[in-house]
Amino acid sequence: MIVAIDGPAGSGKSTIAGQLAARLGFEKLDTGAMYRAVALAALERAADLDDEDIIDELARTVRIEVARRAGERARVLLDGADVTDAIRTPAIDACVSKVSAYPGVRQAMLDVQRRAAEGHDIVAEGRDIGTVVFPAAEVKVFLTADPAERARRRVAQRHEADAVAPSDDELAQELQRTLDAIERRDQLDSSREVAPLVPADDAVHIDSTAASIDEVVARIADLIQERR
Ligand code: DC
Numbered sequence: 001m002i003v004a005i006d007g008p009a010g011s012g013k014s015t016i017a018g019q020l021a022a023r024l025g026f027e028k029l030d031t032g033a034m035y036r037a038v039a040l041a042a043l044e045r046a047a048d049l050d051d052e053d054i055i056d057e058l059a060r061t062v063r064i065e066v067a068r069r070a071g072e073r074a075r076v077l078l079d080g081a082d083v084t085d086a087i088r089t090p091a092i093d094a095c096v097s098k099v100s101a102y103p104g105v106r107q108a109m110l111d112v113q114r115r116a117a118e119g120h121d122i123v124a125e126g127r128d129i130g131t132v133v134f135p136a137a138e139v140k141v142f143l144t145a146d147p148a149e150r151a152r153r154r155v156a157q158r159h160e161a162d163a164v165a166p167s168d169d170e171l172a173q174e175l176q177r178t179l180d181a182i183e184r185r186d187q188l189d190s191s192r193e194v195a196p197l198v199p200a201d202d203a204v205h206i207d208s209t210a211a212s213i214d215e216v217v218a219r220i221a222d223l224i225q226e227r228r
Pocket of ligand 1: 010035036097100125185189
């Protein structure tokens with residue numbers, strides 16, 4: 001069975017997909033992590049991000065794997081190196097949309113994603129899961145939330161482990177920067193020509209702005225129950 005969860009940055013896809021997968025005993029497939037790994041490979045090689053041919057070639061030749069160990073967070077490997085943390089930086093946030101808009105990059109990742117799902121029940125999250133990657137998914141969810149709430153979540157997540165909390169001023173500035181970055185990325189992801197961020201016709205829309213994670217997870221678990 002395939003559960004597809006699509007939506008913009010910060011809508012809660014990753015957390016919700018993770019909890020659903022754990023609850024159902026499914027594998028979670030984080031497709032954004034794969035595009036992030038391609039972006040990291042490009043930055044590490046100082047590749048010209050505007051050179052589509054070079055980035056396409058890179059996406060075809062790097063080895064991207066998801067390593068899972070029971071009870072642990074899945075690790076993302078780029079040519080064998082653990083890049084799980086290195087792909088979650090503002091520098092990657094800023095260039096991943098450009099890299100992921102190239103059709104050649106998308107084709108390469110499509111192959112990686114379909115192969116990773118073979119033989120598993122999965123909860124896959126991304127932007128084009130229900131429309132392109134797994135159009136026959138049994139359950140499709142389009143998860144949204146207000147941009148300001150999504151920015152607030154991102155910032156809170158970033159400071160979760162801080163020993164010293166940032167000042168109110170610093171927080172306000174970071175919130176604004178994050179909101180700008182999120183809106184820029186939404187715009188790029190929704191307007192690209194290949195596999196843009198749009199809901200599948202048969203997706204169930206869920207707005208998580210005012211809902212708790214548990215509420216959204218319970219709602220999707222009900223949908224899965226109905227289709228099983
Ligand atoms: O979900 P995320 O923020 O980790 O995704 C990073 C970027 O990857 C996002 O800005 C757009 C791209 N992406 C995509 O184009 N298609 C997907 N299925 C998943 C992510």
